[in-house]
Amino acid sequence: MLTKRSTRLLSIILTTGLFLFAGAVHSAEKAAAAPAAKAAAPADPVVDYETVNLVYGYIVMTRTREGMEEGEVEAVVFPHWFHRIRFRCKVCHEDTFVTNKGENIVDMDQISAGEKCGMCHDGSVAWDPLECENCHYYPMEQLDAEAAPPPEETNPANLLFAGRSGKMAGRGDRRKPSGNAFKWGGGWQPRAFSMAGLPKDKYGLVDWIKITKNGMLLPKGSIDPDNPLYESPIHYAFDPDGEEDIEDMVIKVKSKTISEVLFPHTLHTWWLNCKSCHPKRFVRTAGDTPMTMREMSKGKYCGECHGKVAFPLEDCEKCHNREKVAACKASDDCTFDD
């Protein structure tokens, strides 16, 4: 069973060719990530550890910090995108991990018993958890430095230059659009992805829609070859066969200056389980979840994934898209209010 599973996985890995680089590149990346990218302000304490630059979709796990310090290991880095080239979100969410940073209770006993990360990192789907630094490499000192207030705000001289928000004003590059998406795109890692020539969006982030529409990569919906979700259909051919008939929907917008929003319900259920959204994020009645962009940019509603794991909120037209809204309204499978 295990061997069957691992040979199947290996064959996928070999056919895409992509993952061969990954291991080798990983350590090179970590080395390349040093030294500190932030230009140290004069007031900064001396940094005597190798700074790790996180890229889009990475999560630092620190819930068990005390235990990790006792065990003399650094904090855990979980790389989302590295996993999602292979698996759809539903493999992990919500049964093994909930989609809420810091809310998952994970320890090494579970992992060694084949639970949580250990459901794959047990030498079958992925390597055994023996090389601690494969996962534990985010310096605790860096966590502390990040938790400390930024030096600009504590230096009274700098207050002269503070903007209305109290943060330093005028530090952006005026030639570039504001927002983080470009920074993420510029910094997003695994070089193995770039080498594989995956299509990118305008920010330089991987365009997951394109990849899954043309079938270039079809991440698995399960790690069990006997589960029907193991084989992934190309997502536009996907027909969610749950008890309920779900349709794409047009979400009305409380503003006349921008298009309504096309919410591709079926596409989301290709990646995700219903539980990732209902009832924890959205009620199951169209139009009944009170959402605003402001809350979304603080990481609520759509912003719980868009801006963290899926394409960022800066990409307005992906959601506010007149053509897609019109196409949905013209189809038989679209929910919308007149």
Ligand code: HEC
């Ligand atoms: C291999 C398992 C795995 C896969 C596949 C996976 N995730 Fe996660 N996800 C995690 C783990 C682990 C965490 C960290 C939870 C924690 O900190 O307790 C997480 C956290 C999250 C969070 C919370 C982020 C935050 O900053 O609050 C979101 C949102 C999320 N995942 C969405 C997704 C989406 C969308 C996909 C598919 C595109 C996906 N995940 C695929 C394991 C996975």
Ligand code: HEC
């Ligand atoms: C659904 C299966 C699955 C789960 C669950 C899973 N992983 Fe992985 N993980 C993989 C696979 C497959 C690889 C690639 C293995 C290889 O390259 O041989 C991988 C690779 C990694 C890598 C290496 C990334 C790189 O750049 O080389 C890290 C780090 C990692 N996992 C951490 C975690 C952590 C931490 C958890 C739990 C919070 C976890 N994984 C849960 C399947 C999984």
Ligand code: HEC
């Ligand atoms: C597949 C990834 C992975 C590998 C490899 C790994 N760990 Fe962990 N470890 C985790 C995760 C995830 C947590 C929980 C992090 C959190 O949520 O705070 C954790 C927590 C811990 C903790 C604190 C909780 C506890 O169980 O006491 C210690 C200590 C620890 N790891 C030691 C180790 C050592 C030693 C090794 C190498 C023999 C190792 N880990 C290898 C993922 C990993």
Ligand code: HEC
């Ligand atoms: C990515 C998040 C997400 C996922 C996954 C998801 N939904 Fe939804 N669902 C929504 C949103 C957003 C709405 C609209 C809520 C609103 O407008 O207040 C919605 C609305 C609904 C509605 C009401 C539709 C109507 O016409 O009134 C039903 C029923 C529903 N979802 C069922 C499901 C089922 C069943 C699944 C799993 C197969 C699922 N959803 C998966 C986000 C999601």
Ligand code: HEC
């Ligand atoms: C992930 C999808 C998504 C992205 C990306 C997105 N929006 Fe929205 N937007 C929504 C949703 C959903 C609503 C809520 C509809 C409602 O209830 O008013 C909304 C509402 C709005 C509103 C109405 C007023 C308000 O604040 O709720 C404005 C204006 C708006 N968006 C502008 C933008 C702009 C500008 C961008 C790009 C910087 C953007 N949106 C990116 C989904 C998105």
Ligand code: HEC
């Ligand atoms: C639980 C995670 C999650 C939530 C919540 C979520 N999305 Fe998504 N969404 C995804 C993932 C994953 C994709 C696949 C593309 C990607 O990862 O960039 C996606 C894709 C999309 C696309 C497809 C874009 C295209 O080019 O076809 C649109 C539009 C979209 N989301 C809008 C929304 C809106 C609007 C909301 C809120 C009502 C929302 N999403 C909430 C995870 C989520």
